[in-house]
Amino acid sequence: MSNNVQIGMRYLREDRVAIIDNGINSNLMCKEKIQSQMVIYDNNRCIEDKEEIQITDFQHGTFCALIFEKYNSDCILNSVRILDKNGKGGVEKIEPALEWCYQNNIKIVNLSFGTTNFNECEKLKKLINKYVYNGMIIVAATANSGFVSYPASFTNVIGVATTGSPLSYSEDYMQMGIDTVVPSEHIIKMFDEEIRTSLSNSYAAPYACALIANRLNIDKTLSIKKLKEYAKEQSHIEMVEGVYEPDWVYKAYVIGGKKTSRASYYFETISGDLNEIREKVDTIIAFSMADLEKLEIKNKSAIYLGKEDIHNIDVQGFFWSKETRQRQILYNHYQGNGLEVPVVILAIEDTIDKFYVLTELKRAFASGGYNAYTIGMEPECVLYALEYMPEPVSDINAWKNFVESQVFYKQGDLVIWCVPLEEKDKFLHVYPDCDVQINIYNERDNNTVWFSFEGEKIEKKIPGLIDRKDVGEIYHVIESKLTEEEDE
Structure with a gap:
């Protein structure tokens, strides 16, 4: 069997692995194992790396390479240096590094680093989804801080954490997007000396990456979903199966739902006859069981946004529905002591484009440096990279604990919960001490925005459609009121 996998007009080879890190010290490895050594400079050009790593330098990338080689002796390694001697670097260099890997037919990539900066999430998600769509397998270490990190938490990435972590989050790995928990302390040789690598997620990732490479050598047809399932099986801690965030979509075919919001999906859509465009899309999005059942999904992923229960749907890729969130x-x-961040309850009349308001408000807070955990109550939220949460009717404490866990692990600065205006009073009892209440409703040709802050009332009129500038003004009102105490 050939060791090539055809993706469009390009072949990605399973025997080629890239360590994207701070370089590999070729004096500490068999030179025949290293196919190429590249570096991304500040102008994002990828050129041959001729800088020699000194023995006194931080050997992060070298240790990763030695760990990988220890558990996969047949590997052909490629080094792409994007971090400095201290292991620091900008995430903007990941794109040219992955592009070089793709252009050079490298299928497996090890990333023993990431970022917990929420502002990097959306850009990295689109980037990762693009390359996974084109056949790349990416294994990434989660942050040692214990917070959600990117890209390790993405569904399209095999996220890795270490056994023996002193952090007390082992039962919450699912919430962090981690697929496998494996050892990071490995005996490797440097010259004639044996050393043990430190307890770190960084050194768990190449071990998991080697397992993935070995598995692909046996079965070269395995998808990223199958490889994630395999990684879970290899975990030293039992992992929950099949609960994935709907963040993997690169190109989707949408059936049965007419787009009514001015907000943009976080992915690209392709229209036409599915049989003719099947090879161009990775995900089918359906709004009813009738539409979903009449399609032959085959090896595609699927997102189901309908109200009916799911049954008899054969999906070989990733799958998400409202039940996925309920399972999460x-x-x-996670059980904390209650939210320690402000809560904004945003009640919007049904005639107003809530997805547009929410995405623009989330963007405005991000521009101001705030990570807003932004909740909607319709499954369609997930198409706009918003958080879907079902109505908290059966177990309010479980609902609140989950929100608290998400805010903690994702380091949220505030919660924005969008509820139907007509049912606002029903949901206020969940957070009766919320910091801000906002009503947005339409009166004739005007939209009225009504704010309530600890008894203080503010009202604003917005003529016509609500646009980005209008949402920006709503943001400034909220931000100024929430930071008043800090300024005093």
């Missing part, structure tokens, strides 16, 4: 809430183990 059920499996959540």
